[in-house]
Amino acid sequence: MARLNTADGETVIHVEGLRNAFGEQVVHDGLDLDVRRGEILGVVGGSGTGKSVLMRSIIGLQPPQAGIVEVFGEPMIGRDDYEAQQVRRRWGVLFQGGALFSTLTVAENVQVPIREYYPQLDDQLLDEIAAYKVAMSGLPAEAGPKYPSELSGGMRKRAGLARALALDPQLLFLDEPTAGLDPISAAAFDALIRSLQRTLGLTVFLITHDLDTLYAICDRVAVLADRRVIAVGTIPELLALDHPWIQEYFNGPRGRVAAEAAERVAAGEAGK
Numbered sequence: 001m002a003r004l005n006t007a008d009g010e011t012v013i014h015v016e017g018l019r020n021a022f023g024e025q026v027v028h029d030g031l032d033l034d035v036r037r038g039e040i041l042g043v044v045g046g047s048g049t050g051k052s053v054l055m056r057s058i059i060g061l062q063p064p065q066a067g068i069v070e071v072f073g074e075p076m077i078g079r080d081d082y083e084a085q086q087v088r089r090r091w092g093v094l095f096q097g098g099a100l101f102s103t104l105t106v107a108e109n110v111q112v113p114i115r116e117y118y119p120q121l122d123d124q125l126l127d128e129i130a131a132y133k134v135a136m137s138g139l140p141a142e143a144g145p146k147y148p149s150e151l152s153g154g155m156r157k158r159a160g161l162a163r164a165l166a167l168d169p170q171l172l173f174l175d176e177p178t179a180g181l182d183p184i185s186a187a188a189f190d191a192l193i194r195s196l197q198r199t200l201g202l203t204v205f206l207i208t209h210d211l212d213t214l215y216a217i218c219d220r221v222a223v224l225a226d227r228r229v230i231a232v233g234t235i236p237e238l239l240a241l242d243h244p245w246i247q248e249y250f251n252g253p254r255g256r257v258a259a260e261a262a263e264r265v266a267a268g269e270a271g272k
């Protein structure tokens with residue numbers, strides 16, 4: 001697996017002492033996490049451990065009860081709308097399922113954030129930018145005028161990615177991007193994310209249950225359990241920890257298959 005030397009990298013996302021609760025249910029308590037510039041950070045944890053809530057807290061959709069959230073060194077909690085919007089334009093989000101507007105075509109979906117931030121742009125330029133983002137996401141040009149309902153699941157993910165890339169973000173949030181894709185489409189999507197991250201110098205916050213994705217493209221992995229991030233590191237670093245969930249996750253049958261597949265890919269690349 002390729003690794004970036006991020007030991008001295010800047011921190012793009014800083015979360016400290018985060019607390020989120022819904023009524024009696026405490027989802028996060030004292031959660032700390034740093035995401036470094038230029039890395040793909042995988043976020044894993046059992047169902048309901050609060051991965052999506054964490055992402056929503058960072059992007060401002062779920063105000064936490066306590067804690068610090070900073071993105072690009074800017075505090076995100078308690079900012080006025082205008083200030084928060086200036087930071088928001090620097091990231092893109094791919095929600096689970098794509099969250100596309102069903103009444104808009106793919107190209108129109110991509111244009112939504114551009115129109116919000118650059119209302120002065122004319123339609124021809126908007127069409128050109130949308131076509132460029134559609135191509136960047138690996139969709140054929142014919143996908144631009146189609147509605148989400150006319151696309152396959154994998155194409156919808158790519159359309160969601162095209163919209164996430166609309167404003168040339170420096171940071172990308174991806175919530176289970178390969179969920180529901182067949183293994184070949186999932187591997188192709190992983191490769192696209194890796195390629196975009198390298199080409200554009202993106203930092204990526206990636207929630208996933210997909211072990212193949214973790215091995216294939218994540219520089220580090222953060223593990224959520226017990227209402228906080230219990231460990232963050234490379235997969236070999238995590239494997240060295242004596243934690244039952246981590247051991248079961250990476251050393252269980254699925255984890256071993258994913259590790260063997262990653263080793264075969266690495267051996268193949270070394271032999272080229």
Ligand SMILES: Nc1ncnc2c1ncn2[C@@H]1O[C@H](COP(=O)(O)OP(=O)(O)OP(=O)(O)O)[C@@H](O)[C@H]1O
Pocket residue numbers: 022027045046047048049050051052053054
């Ligand atoms: N708006 C909300 N109101 C009440 N409870 C919520 C809300 N959002 C999330 N929760 C609860 O918070 C907990 C964490 O949810 P979250 O979706 O973050 O989990 P997750 O780790 O992403 O799970 P999965 O892997 O299954 O997607 C769950 O128990 C969920 O029911």
